[in-house]
């Protein structure tokens with residue numbers, strides 16, 4: 001297997017998990033840099049992985065800290081790990097935010113009512129509340145106005161697979177205008 005084939009197989013496993021809504025790879029970790037310069041990381045559902053150009057799509061609420069971080073500094077990392085597949089993928093990229101525009105509208109229109117209710121609570125993300133059972137939603141139009149699509153332009157991917165008997169295989173792919181360059185690296 002070439003390093004390119006190894007990377008393509010890793011990207012395919014991630015894409016399959018996203019498309020089939022199965023497996024643990026689609027629950028990725030998104031790392032941002034806070035305005036104070038601190039790293040911050042949390043789990044998000046990877047909604048879409050585009051290959052050409054390479055883009056990862058996630059959804060959130062405009063008032064969340066991660067959205068504040070990205071508005072200040074778009075540099076992010078995405079980490080996906082599958083215990084089933086013994087596979088880790090790490091992407092470097094640059095995030096942009098879409099709110100109340102064509103991108104946000106088409107993503108919102110494609111969401112189920114349950115999925116929409118993940119966003120647009122009356123209480124802003126991270127603010128103190130009296131009772132976690134009593135959370136209310138904003139009216140639908142205001143809910144939509146808080147809905148934020150995070151699109152990450154992917155620059156590179158670093159894939160590590162754990163093999164039997166403690167061996168590890170690792171390769172790095174750099175996305176270019178023409179496709180991707182790939183190389184094996186030591187773990």
Ligand SMILES: Cc1cc2nc3c(=O)[nH]c(=O)nc-3n(C[C@H](O)[C@H](O)[C@H](O)COP(=O)(O)O)c2cc1C
Pocket residue numbers: 027040041042043044045046058059060061064065066067125126
């Ligand atoms: C499995 C899982 C999936 C999650 N998916 C999302 C998501 O798609 N979007 C989101 O904004 N938060 C999601 N969360 C919640 C975030 O991890 C986080 O707790 C919250 O968004 C606040 O993060 P922030 O203060 O860093 O912005 C998810 C949490 C878990 C455990």
